[in-house]
Amino acid sequence: MILFVTLLAALTMATFSGGSAHADEVGTEFDFTISGNVQFNGEAQDGVAISVSGNGYEADTVTDADGRWAIGVPEKSTYEVTLDEDTLPKGVVVTKGGNVLEADFGLTDRRSVNFFLGEGVRNTVSFFDQFVNRFVNGLNFGLLLALAAIGVSLIFGTTGLSNFAHAEMITFGALMTLVFSVSFGLPIWLAILIAIVLSGCLGYGLDAVIWKPLRRKGVAVIPLMIVSIGLSLALRYLYQYFFGGSTSQLPGAGMTDLKFGPISLSPIDMASMGISIVVLLGVAYFLLRTRIGKATRAVSDNPSLASASGIDVDGVIRIVWVVGAALAGLSGVLWAYFRPGVSWDMGFQMLLLVFAAVTLGGLGTAFGALIGSIVVGLFVELSTLWIPSDMKYVGALVVLILVLLFRPQGILGRKERIG
Amino acid sequence: MDWGAIFGNAAVELISPTTAAYALAALGLAVHFGYTGLLNFGQAGFMALGAYGYAISILTFGFPVWGAFLVGVGASVIFALILGIPTLRLRADYLAIVTIAAAEIVRLLFTTNTFASVTGSANGLSGYKNEFAALNPLAEGSYGFGPFENNAYDTWLRIVAWSIVILAALFVWQIMRSPWGRVIKGIREDEDAVRALGKNVYAYKMQSLIFGGVLGTIAGMIFALPRAVVPSNYQTTLTFFIYAILLLGGAATVLGPIIGSMIFWVLLSFFSGFIARAVEAGWLPFMTSIQGGQLRFILVGVAIMLIVIFRPQGIFGNKKELAFVR
Numbered sequence: 001m002i003l004f005v006t007l008l009a010a011l012t013m014a015t016f017s018g019g020s021a022h023a024d025e026v027g028t029e030f031d032f033t034i035s036g037n038v039q040f041n042g043e044a045q046d047g048v049a050i051s052v053s054g055n056g057y058e059a060d061t062v063t064d065a066d067g068r069w070a071i072g073v074p075e076k077s078t079y080e081v082t083l084d085e086d087t088l089p090k091g092v093v094v095t096k097g098g099n100v101l102e103a104d105f106g107l108t109d110r111r112s113v114n115f116f117l118g119e120g121v122r123n124t125v126s127f128f129d130q131f132v133n134r135f136v137n138g139l140n141f142g143l144l145l146a147l148a149a150i151g152v153s154l155i156f157g158t159t160g161l162s163n164f165a166h167a168e169m170i171t172f173g174a175l176m177t178l179v180f181s182v183s184f185g186l187p188i189w190l191a192i193l194i195a196i197v198l199s200g201c202l203g204y205g206l207d208a209v210i211w212k213p214l215r216r217k218g219v220a221v222i223p224l225m226i227v228s229i230g231l232s233l234a235l236r237y238l239y240q241y242f243f244g245g246s247t248s249q250l251p252g253a254g255m256t257d258l259k260f261g262p263i264s265l266s267p268i269d270m271a272s273m274g275i276s277i278v279v280l281l282g283v284a285y286f287l288l289r290t291r292i293g294k295a296t297r298a299v300s301d302n303p304s305l306a307s308a309s310g311i312d313v314d315g316v317i318r319i320v321w322v323v324g325a326a327l328a329g330l331s332g333v334l335w336a337y338f339r340p341g342v343s344w345d346m347g348f349q350m351l352l353l354v355f356a357a358v359t360l361g362g363l364g365t366a367f368g369a370l371i372g373s374i375v376v377g378l379f380v381e382l383s384t385l386w387i388p389s390d391m392k393y394v395g396a397l398v399v400l401i402l403v404l405l406f407r408p409q410g411i412l413g414r415k416e417r418i419g
Numbered sequence: 420m421d422w423g424a425i426f427g428n429a430a431v432e433l434i435s436p437t438t439a440a441y442a443l444a445a446l447g448l449a450v451h452f453g454y455t456g457l458l459n460f461g462q463a464g465f466m467a468l469g470a471y472g473y474a475i476s477i478l479t480f481g482f483p484v485w486g487a488f489l490v491g492v493g494a495s496v497i498f499a500l501i502l503g504i505p506t507l508r509l510r511a512d513y514l515a516i517v518t519i520a521a522a523e524i525v526r527l528l529f530t531t532n533t534f535a536s537v538t539g540s541a542n543g544l545s546g547y548k549n550e551f552a553a554l555n556p557l558a559e560g561s562y563g564f565g566p567f568e569n570n571a572y573d574t575w576l577r578i579v580a581w582s583i584v585i586l587a588a589l590f591v592w593q594i595m596r597s598p599w600g601r602v603i604k605g606i607r608e609d610e611d612a613v614r615a616l617g618k619n620v621y622a623y624k625m626q627s628l629i630f631g632g633v634l635g636t637i638a639g640m641i642f643a644l645p646r647a648v649v650p651s652n653y654q655t656t657l658t659f660f661i662y663a664i665l666l667l668g669g670a671a672t673v674l675g676p677i678i679g680s681m682i683f684w685v686l687l688s689f690f691s692g693f694i695a696r697a698v699e700a701g702w703l704p705f706m707t708s709i710q711g712g713q714l715r716f717i718l719v720g721v722a723i724m725l726i727v728i729f730r731p732q733g734i735f736g737n738k739k740e741l742a743f744v745r
Contacts, residue, residue, distance in 0.1 A: 078535075162512050214728065222458065222511060223727045226662065230727065233659055234720025241713045352523055355516045363512075390531045397520040404517060405505035 026059045027072025033110045034079060034103050035070035038063050040092050040117045049087045052103075054079035062087070078104040081113045092117055127385075129262030134381045136263050141338060142357075142377020143276035147331035148350065149357040149369040150283060151324025157300030157364035158313075158320050159211070160221045164228045166328055166354065168235035170347035173199045173329025174250070174336040175243060181251050188251050196329050203325025206231075207318055215317075232348070239344040247341035250333070254340065272334045279330065280370060283323075287366055292319060300364060353380065353393065356400040362410030371411055375399075425696065429689035430566040436573075438684045439580035440466075440642035445664045445676030446587055447634030452662075453670030454595055455627040456607035458515040461502065462661050464522030465632045467653035468494045469639025471529055471538065474648045477547040479537055484550050488640065495636035498525070499629040507624045519655055530650040543649035551576075551644060573645070580641045584677060587634055592673045603627055604671075656716075663719050666726045669733030678735065691715055 027033075034052055038045045044067030051060035052071045057079075063069045073079060083099045095118030103113045148170055155163050173195045181191035210231065214224060257264035287293040298306040299316045307313045328347075335350055336342045357376040361368025376396050383395035403410065432438055444462055451459040472491030476482040482490065502521055506514040529538045538544070555575040562574040569577065594600050602623055605613040614620050642652075660683075668679025694711035697703050703711070732738045 162515065210724075217728075219728070223731060225458075225512065225515065226666070226727050227724045229659055229662070230720045230723030232720070233656070233723065234717045237713045237716035237720065241710050241717065244709075352520050356520065359513070359516055388531060388533050391527060391533065394524050394527050394531075397524050400520055401501075401505055401517055404509065404513060408505070408509050408513070 026061050027074075030072035030074045031109055032073050032076055032105060033070050034073055034081060034113055035068070035110065036081075036113045036115070038067045038069070038083070038115060038117070040089075044068075045088065045092075045117075047087060049084035051082045051084070052079050053082070076105040076109070078102055083115050088117070094118075126262075130385060131382070132262045133264060134385060135378065136265065137269075138378035138381030139374065140269055140273050140276075140377070141381060142374035143273055143280065144331050144334040144338060145350070145353060145357055145377050146280060146370045146373035147276060147327045147334070148354045149361070149373045150280075150366050151327045152354055153358050153361070153364060153366050153369035154296065154300065154320045155324050156358070157366070158296065158303070158317050159215070159224075161211070161224045161228060162355075164225065164351065165206070165232040165235060166324075167347035167351035168232055168239070169199060169202060169325045169328035170332035170335065170350060171236070171239060171344065172202055172325075172347075173332030174342045174346060175239060175332075175344075176329070177250060177333050177336070178248055178342045182248070192330075192333050195333060196326050199329025199332075200322045200326035202329075203321040203323075204318065206325070207321035211321070212314065212318075215314075236345060236348060243344055245344065247343040249341055250336050253337055268337050272337060275330070276334065279327070283327070283366070286323075292316070296320060297366075353396055356396055359400055360403050360410055362412040365410070365412045368410055368412030375411075421696065425689060425692040427566040428692050429685045432684035432688040433681055434567060434577055434581065435684065436576050436580045436641055436645045438680050439577070439584050440638045441661060441664055441684065442638075442677040442680035443584050443587055443641065444635045444638035444661045445668070445680055446584070446591060446673070447631035447638065448661055448665050449670060449672065449676050450591060450627055450631035450634065452665065453672070453675075454600070454607060455603050455624060455631075456511065457507075457624060457628060457631075458511045459518050459628070459631065460515045460655070460658050460662075461518030461520075461522035461525075462635045463653045463655060463657040464518070464525040465495050465498065465635035466639030466642060466657065467522070467525050467529060467650070468498055469636030470643035470648045470653075471544070472636070473640045474544040474547045474643060475537055477550055478544060484554060487550075488637075491636050491640055492633050495632045496629050499632040500625070503625045503628045507621055507628065519658070522653070522655065522658065526650050526653050529653075538650075539648075541650060543647050545647035547648075548572075548644060576644055580644075583637060583641065587637075588673050588677060595673070599623075599626075607671075659723070660719065663723050663726075666723060666731075666733055669736030671737070672733070672735045675733055675735040679733070682734075687715055687719075690718070 036050070038048050038050075044065065045063060046065050046067065048063045048067075048069075049060060050063065050069050050071070051058070052073060053059075054073075054077065057074055059071050059073075061069050061071055079102070081101045081103050083094060085094060085099050088094075094115050099115065101113055101115065103111050105111050148166065151169075152163060152166050155161055155166075176195035176198050177188075177191045179191075180186045180194050181188050184191075186194070210227070211224075214227065219227075252268055255266040255268055257266050285293075287297060295306065295311045295316050296319070298309070298311055299313050303313055306316075332347060335346060339346065353376055354373075357372035358369050359372070360375055361370065361372030376399070379399055380392050380396045384392050387395060444466055447465070448459060448462050451457040451462075469491040472494040473487045476487035476490040477484075498521070502514075502518055506517045528534070530541055532540050534540070552572050552575070555571060557571045557575050559571050561568050561570055563569055595603070602613060602618050605616075605618075606620055606623055610620055613623075646652075664679040664683045665676055666679075667683060668675025668677070691712065694703070694706075694714060695708055698706055698708045698711050706714075726733065
């Protein structure tokens, strides 16, 4: 059970109590004050350590017998307020928002900062446990990345196109799921199925309307890529035109996590990983064991030779577009649960990581894309152990550049492709 | 319908500093893409380095204008070296992916809270204009006529911006007629043939990458002077807009990027103004004013596709000198 604490703004407290002095008020010489009131179940918490830092200024204090604290600060800017959980009584923890909060001043000179306390056992997570948890998350992310990356890789292999519009195919799956599950009220599994089928249709449509005529026209690879960038831009803002700039949640997002030792996973995460693995195995079977899959790999290897051997190259490319788009759509749905949220530019946020994964594995190799994706997924999640989480994508992109420096053909790529 | 205001606002864009900045950035891209055949998709990163290099030098280190300018240019030279060393030996699309990734890295580094005290994180930086304004030789008052009337600072900014654009254009025009330029164009047409002539293709490509990047960096400074430096301005969409301008004007031309930028901004401003007022007047009942704003991005995307498919040489380009030979 989680109990939320009523925390009153210091300003109102000051009017009630006539601005009584705090037990240990620091920074009184400054004009601006950050203050708060630490209570749990209506009981004031005495002696809780609070510290404020930011803009080269640091100060700390403890709460008085009424649970109140105040720290003066020199400037009206953003500060980080930290509550030391070790000084809370046993069995009380910060339940929401974490024990570090950001405070910035609005129009007033005082700012109140409230921590939400609740009952619970504070788990000091060991580095190893964190590592394992992040590892599983990274695996999950890598698998959903792989669904999109295999499409990019197959399309590149068969047509030579670096498809920037793949981002919009990812978004499309999530948006369609949102439309059918939330707007039309269909059950989520049916909505996802419809979204994947529609994604496949989108792939077929794009190939039939844009890419096939351009191939017929003999447009070279680089202009094709720029066309895909134009298409990406147009589609992305078309989504924003119809769906707006806000983020919406798919049904079931934000389910509570289940604990398996150090690993905390929601049922959605587990379903997501299961679906990814099953689908990826299916794709592997398709590529390795079926006639069409073998034809796909042949076209990917050498289109003219494949054509001369009687393979219907255009048919194979059409299948690749449909399969690639359907996989991208599924990836979008899983990405919407992983982020979490559906928004008009969600695919584009992931696109560079997909490209990084494909390049890492070796452009044009389907299994390379899988390995590259898992490496990128793990790297993104594990890097947050050391670097701030708002820079986690930086690490993956730096790795992309480093790989090109030392092994430009990627992990599974062959040298002749890069020259 | 206030046609006067719509045309007036569109005309302002003809010589606005933003138009000059886009023209200069597109000129840099013309050196990369049009003349050398390098697919640089990180021009936004070069522009961000210019803007931030200039602003941070002045705000944090108190440099004079020329010092801040040199810091920005130096940063972009280093950036070009970092991009070029791993990728210029590889096929063209690798450079595309690496440059777009590198530009995003630059933007994320300027956005993160970790360096907020220097970069201002997502809020960006402002208050670096006084040093540039102090160099203004013009007396107070307004200059120009009609829609082109501006106060002393804005006029000074326009004079400086367009002087730089014209100088850069003359320089690019001359250097592309020089022996260096002929090698560069040769690399675009057939890299192996140039290599067979004993030229160091890698070094030439690197020089081209640095030169075009520096033009982009200076463009970033011009872009930052009429506004604040905000990281969200330097998203990949900025690079795509510059590509749209370049392809519109003609990739392997000197005038193309400049005229392309003027046409692009005048049309975009005219279109935005028209849509906004048409929505207000109730002519487009199915559209809100926010949607009207998004419509122009859709049109830019469609325009990029149509130009590449139907007129790849752009307005001024020569069909024989297509950038897309491979």
